[in-house]
Amino acid sequence: MRIFLLLLLPATVLADPDFHDLRLSQLRHVVVIFRHTDRAPLTTFPGDPNRHHRWPLGLGELTSRGRAKAYALGRWLRNRYADYLTDNPREVYARSSPVPRCFDTAALVLYGLYPANREQKEWRPDQTWQPVPVTRLPDGADLYAAVCMPRVRDAMRTLVTLEEPASLRSSSSGPTHFGTLGKVFRFVAKMTNLTGDASSQKFIVVAKIVDAMSVAREHGLPLPTWASRYWRELKWAKDKVMEGFSRSQMDHMGGALLKDILARLKPVEQQAHSLMRGGSDSTEVPSKLTLMAYHDINIGSILLGLNGTFEEWPPYGAALLLEIFTLTSTVMPDLYVRVLYKAGDVVSNLALQGCSEPCSLQHFGELLQRKFKPVSRTACGWSDQQPLL
Structure with missing residues (x-):
C-alpha cells in the first residue's frame, strides 16, 4: 500500500484545490517534531551587562515564558485533534533530546495534551496533571543530537x-x-x-x-x-x-530522524490494511501520536533538506506536523500524509523540492535518499563503541 503526501495551507485549507474535500475524520497517526520553547541564554561573556541577571532555572533552561508556551502548544494540539485523541496517554510516544530544556518542553506539552483523566483523579481528586513517559537517551547516545x-x-x-x-x-x-x-x-x-x-x-x-x-x-x-x-x-x-551548521548536520539530525519516523509508521499502515479488509482494531491501545522534542537545528535541517531554504530561523516552539489519515469512497490509495509547519501562530505548507503533490511514500522515500545521505561514523569521528540510536 502506498502513502501519499499532501501539503496544507494555514488552518485546514489544502494547498491543492483538487483536494478540498479531504476530511480528517479518519486520522490514523500524527507526528509532531518541535523545537524546545523559550530558554535562558546559553552563556554569558565579558562585558555582558546582564551577567548577573537571574534566570530561575539556570543558563540554557526554559524560562517562565517558555514553560507557558510549551503548555500552550499542548493545548493547541489537543484542540486541533479533539475529535481524534482520547484522554488515554498510552496512545502517545514521546521522545526528547538529552538536553533538559527539550525534556521539560516535552513534559509540558504532554501536560497540555493529557490533563489528568477520571482514573487519575480517583487517587487525587484535585490533581490536574498525570505522568506521561518521555524517552530520553543518555548524552552522546542520541543520533539526532550528535554533532559531526x-x-x-x-x-x-x-x-x-x-x-x-x-x-x-x-x-x-x-x-x-x-x-x-x-x-x-x-x-x-x-x-x-x-x-x-x-x-x-x-x-x-x-x-x-x-x-x-x-x-x-x-x-x-x-x-x-x-x-x-x-x-x-x-x-x-x-x-x-x-544555517550553515544545520546544512552540515542535516543528514542525521534531519534525514535520519525522518527516515526513522517513516519506519515507525509501518504498524499504522498494517492497521489500515486490516481495517480496509474489514478487520477489527487491536485490543491494545492504538498508537495515535508521536512527539519529538528537539532543537532548532533539527527543524532547520528538515526544512533545508526538504525545501532547500526557509524565510526565517525556526522560532522557539516551531513544529513540523505529519498527519496520516485514510479516505473513504475514493479511487486513490487510502493512506495519506499531510505536512504542516507551525511557526508561532502561523501554520503553512512546506513545498517539497523534487516531489509533486500528492507525493507517494515511494517517491518521498526516494526524495529522502537523494536529499539526506548516510553518515559515516569514521568521517564524523564517532567511535564504533559509541551507541547512537
Whole structure:
C-alpha cells in the first residue's frame, strides 16, 4: 500500500484545490517534531551587562515564558485533534533530546495534551496533571543530537568568506563595513576578549554570544553599546552560521530522524490494511501520536533538506506536523500524509523540492535518499563503541 503526501495551507485549507474535500475524520497517526520553547541564554561573556541577571532555572533552561508556551502548544494540539485523541496517554510516544530544556518542553506539552483523566483523579481528586513517559537517551547516545564536527569545520571554512548582503553594506548603523561574515565574528571576538585561533569551535562560541544578546533583547534587557550599534550585522552573521551548521548536520539530525519516523509508521499502515479488509482494531491501545522534542537545528535541517531554504530561523516552539489519515469512497490509495509547519501562530505548507503533490511514500522515500545521505561514523569521528540510536 502506498502513502501519499499532501501539503496544507494555514488552518485546514489544502494547498491543492483538487483536494478540498479531504476530511480528517479518519486520522490514523500524527507526528509532531518541535523545537524546545523559550530558554535562558546559553552563556554569558565579558562585558555582558546582564551577567548577573537571574534566570530561575539556570543558563540554557526554559524560562517562565517558555514553560507557558510549551503548555500552550499542548493545548493547541489537543484542540486541533479533539475529535481524534482520547484522554488515554498510552496512545502517545514521546521522545526528547538529552538536553533538559527539550525534556521539560516535552513534559509540558504532554501536560497540555493529557490533563489528568477520571482514573487519575480517583487517587487525587484535585490533581490536574498525570505522568506521561518521555524517552530520553543518555548524552552522546542520541543520533539526532550528535554533532559531526568535521562537517562543522568544513561549513565554517566556507562561511568565513561569505560576503555581507548589500542591504547591510548600505546600512547607516555605523561607519564600519565588515565585508565578510568572518570579519563580523572577529569583531565580536575582539569586543568580548575571546582569544584563540579562528577555529570552528570559536565560531560556535561567538554564535552563542550573539544568541545571548538576542535572548536579552527578547526580554527587554540591555545590550553592550557596540552590539546595539551593529545588531543587524550580528544577527545576520549568527543566522548564517546556524544555517550553515544545520546544512552540515542535516543528514542525521534531519534525514535520519525522518527516515526513522517513516519506519515507525509501518504498524499504522498494517492497521489500515486490516481495517480496509474489514478487520477489527487491536485490543491494545492504538498508537495515535508521536512527539519529538528537539532543537532548532533539527527543524532547520528538515526544512533545508526538504525545501532547500526557509524565510526565517525556526522560532522557539516551531513544529513540523505529519498527519496520516485514510479516505473513504475514493479511487486513490487510502493512506495519506499531510505536512504542516507551525511557526508561532502561523501554520503553512512546506513545498517539497523534487516531489509533486500528492507525493507517494515511494517517491518521498526516494526524495529522502537523494536529499539526506548516510553518515559515516569514521568521517564524523564517532567511535564504533559509541551507541547512537
